[in-house]
Structure formats: structure tokens, C-alpha cells
Amino acid sequence: MSTQTPALPASLADATRDDASLRCFLRGLPGVDAVGLEATAATLATRSVKQESKRKAIDTAIRMVDLTTLEGADTPSRVRSLAAKARHPDPERPGVPAVAAVCVYPDMVAPAVAALSGSSIGVASVATAFPSGRSSRDVKLAEVALAVTAGASEVDMVIDRGAFLAGRYGEVYEEITLVKQACRGSHLKVILETGELAGYDDVRRASWLALLAGANFIKTSTGKLSPAATLPVTHVMLQVVRDWQQRTGVQCGVKPAGGIRTTKDAIRYLVAVHEVAGPEWLTPLRFRFGASGLLNDLLMQRRVQLEGHYSGADYVSQD
């Protein structure tokens, strides 16, 4: 427990002193009222966003997309075409904003960096034996180093769910802090894989644990497992980053990933961000969507708003 993120307030610094105090702190977090949480999430999801607000929401959502390809069949040319799409999501309509980042496997970072040079679009790389996290610590750190050396500006790590579920919080904490060091200044997103955690209380604990260890972002899921991101889980995580900001003054981000495919879904998440965390979180610096299919739906809906008739999949690029 020697590595320490600077400037934690005394109460939080105390929590990370050793394994026992960390467990004591995480177990001492207030429980989540699951029924109330789900009801709130469902109510907010019914909010109607139309016309001008919808246009703005769509553009905001496009700016927040981490355009993702995490397939065994990925090739450098596929990554390059994805990068081209990230720069100009809808080439026929110049007003469309660029996405936030492109998210790839570590060996695809180099072509992604080359294809995105000169733009402000980030290159995110998953690492630490994604998606299962089942490997030795040395291998995980080596993978992070591989991604960072290749030029990744953001690293998406997975936590060791086995250790977390067994209650070995200190081990998970230590691993995140080591990865954070290996990131050498690149942004660290910590994937909790909420589908494998046992309920909302665990999501809250894992979120706090990740932030204590130095995460810049907490991410719901790998996208390789169902259930992936859900609205209630994202609510819990947004509450945690809001509380974190109140206690430390540092603003961290949330990234739901997996299963968000339609504009309607995306707007529901934006409403949740606005209502739970606050309007200052409505920026790609603090909220991201991990998605591949979502962007096309956002583009099609954007055209509906501008042109007054429905578009189809034949009119957007397939990746």
C-alpha cells in the first residue's frame, strides 16, 4: 500500500492505509436501495427529449462515443477505416462532430495512433488480459506497457473479479495502483464488469475502490458479457463520481459500455448523467459511451432531425 494518489483528504487516505481499513471502509458504505434506484431510473427514462434538445443531445452523444472494435478478426486496415469514421462520422455532412476516442486491442494501437495523428481524438486500448482479467500481474502490467509505449492515450483495464468477489480488496487496489503507474500519465479507465458483481452494493464498492486507487474513469462492462451496461448500474456509478467530487474536489468520469445501440438508449443515459451527476458531467471528459453500433443509429437519427424523413442502414458506412 505504498503507492498513494496525492492529496486525498484524511478520511479517505485513512481508508487506503491497509487491507483491513480498506475492507472496513468499503463494507461501511451505505447500501443501495435497489427498488428505489430502479424506479428512479425507470422514471427518468420516460423523459421526452424532442426537437432542438434532441438535436443537441445527439451531437453531445456523438462527441462521447468511444468507437470500439474488439474482435479477434481486427486488422490494421479495419482500424484505419474506423479511425476515418471517427474523424468524420458522416462525411456528407460536415457539421457532425468527431467522436471522443477509438478503442482497440493493444496490438492495434499503433495503426490507430498513426491514423488519428493530428486530431484530438484519443486512442484507448484495453489491457490487463481483457476481457476476463485472468492472468499473472506481470503479464497484465506488460500489456499496459505495450499499449502505452505504442501511444495509447487511454487505458481500459479490467479488475480482478475473482479477488474482488472473494473480498481481497487490497489485492485489487494494489493492482489498479500498479497499472496506474504503468500508464505513465495516460488516462486510466477501470472496467468493473458489473454483470459479474453481486448486486448494486458491490457496484458501489467496486466504484469507490477504483477511484481510491486512482482511476480517471469507471466503466461498467467489457461488452463481452450479458448483462452489460444498464441504467440503474450507471446511476450508482454516477452517484459515486458525484460523491467523489464532493469529497476530494476531483472530477472523474463514467463510461457505460455494451448493449447501448439506439439513440433512444443514449438519450436516456444523458438524462441520467444530467440528473444524477449534474450538467457539468455532460462532456466527453467525464462521460463516454463504449459502443460500436450506436454511432450509426445516432447518425441516422441526426438525419431524421435535419431532413425530416427516415434514413436507413444503406446510407451510413458499415464497419
Next chain:
Amino acid sequence: MPSRIAVPKTYKLYLGGEFGRSESGRSYPVTDPRGRFLANAAQASRKDARDAVVAARRAFGPWWGATAYNRGQVLLRVAEVMEGRREQFATELAAAEGWALRRAPAMVDAAIDRWVWYAGWTDKIATVFGAANPVAGPYFCLTIPEPTGVVAVLAPQTSSLLGLVSVLAPVIAAGNTAVVVASQNRPLPAVTLSEVLATSDVPSGVVNVLTGRTAELAPWLAAHDDVNALDLCGAPAAIRADLEATAAGTVKRVRSAPAAEPDWTRPPDTGRLRSFVEAKTVWHPVGT
């Protein structure tokens, strides 16, 4: 005093294999030609039309990919299931069109026979409309008819069952998927037909049935980028030209509306099958 209270049917939309009310929550009263109330039908909105197109697009690949023989068997199955519901259709048709009950069964039989007729055509389309073209060179040159894609069908306004089957069956027989806007004032037989489709091996989304105001839904379908063809059969005369102009925006194939609704009891021809297929010609070198 009646011993029990009758349980009337809720007439719903048929979208992607499911029966649901309109997304807008609207409905409208349906009366017979003399103005007597029959039932309330769902009044579809443009979003229902959009959802129908999404369902039809999703269903298109597998439906086209199925063998022509298989499509024929499915269409025959529709006829079989309709046969079992002859009396229900006859009663509903008589009420909808204001006929004496004795006249209706013949129309139902004609509708069933129409399915059988088009079922026989599915595996003959390629033979009859395709060709091995003679060319001046060492090539095989083959022309193959392929389905156009998602077809929006504005069903005939007067003939609510036989007319509907006569325009719908050729569309799906050729391998297209359909979004049907049923007759505005006589939508009930179309809803019952969709119950037949749901229980007769027609994959979900291949046929989607909307009920509501034709003039409200048609412009959205005509402008939709993901609709490949438009059958204007039941389009209100006042908006036909507009619909054709709108459809030209995405180069849709349009089948114009006849000046007056045809006599559907006359034997069909292959014109409607031909309307919704595209010719693909392939040149292949001889001997390799």
C-alpha cells in the same frame, strides 16, 4: 337476459411478429358502409411505420435467403390456415363490406385460392423472368430476378380481403418483405389476416400490417430511405402525385395506382410479381 357477455376482439397492429397497440396510443372507430359501429382499430403513427420498416428490413435477408420452394410451402400454409378460419373471415368480411352473409364465402375462397396461385409461382419466377442471354462472345450471360427489398403496400380501399391478398401475396412470393397499410375504412379483415400470418410459418417481420389513416402514413413510407418500393394501389387520389415525387427522392420503384380499383375476382396475371423484382445480369467466361 344473455347468459354471458361476449368478448370482443381488440384489433391491433402487426409489427415484427407481434400484436401491439399503436405507439401513439391512438385508435379510431370502424363502421360498416351504413355507419354502424363495428370495432375500434389501432391508428398507427409515423413511428409505428418506422418500426415496421425496421422489422421488414431485418426479416428481408432470411426471407430472400430461404429457398423459393420453402417460400412456396409457407404461402401454401397461409392458405391452409385461412381455410380453417373460413367462417370467421366470411362473417367479418360481410360486416366490413356491408354484404349479405351468403355472398362472403365465395370471396374468402377466392382469397385463399389467390394464396395458392402465388405459392405456385415462387419457384418459377427465376425460370420465367430470368434468361440465359445469347451474347457475341465466349461468355455465359445470365439474367436473374432478385427481390426489390422492403415494399410499402398501400392496400386497396374497397376490397378489404381479396384485394389485400392480391397485392400482398405477389410481393412476398417474390422474396420481398412488406409493410402494409390496410384499407382505412375497412381494416378489420386485414388484422384477422395478420393473425393467420402469425400462425402459419411466415417469419416475423416479413409482413407488417398497419391500420390507420393512409394519407397520414403514406408520405412517411414514400420518403423513408430504407423502403425500396412503393405500391400505390390504395393511395388517395389527391396525394398520389406527391407520393410519386417523394418516392423519386430515393429512387424507389413505384407501382402506380390504377384509375379505378380493379375487379379483384378476375384471374391474376404475373404483372404484380414482375413489379417488385430487379433483374441482375451476370457475365461469366466460358470454360473456367
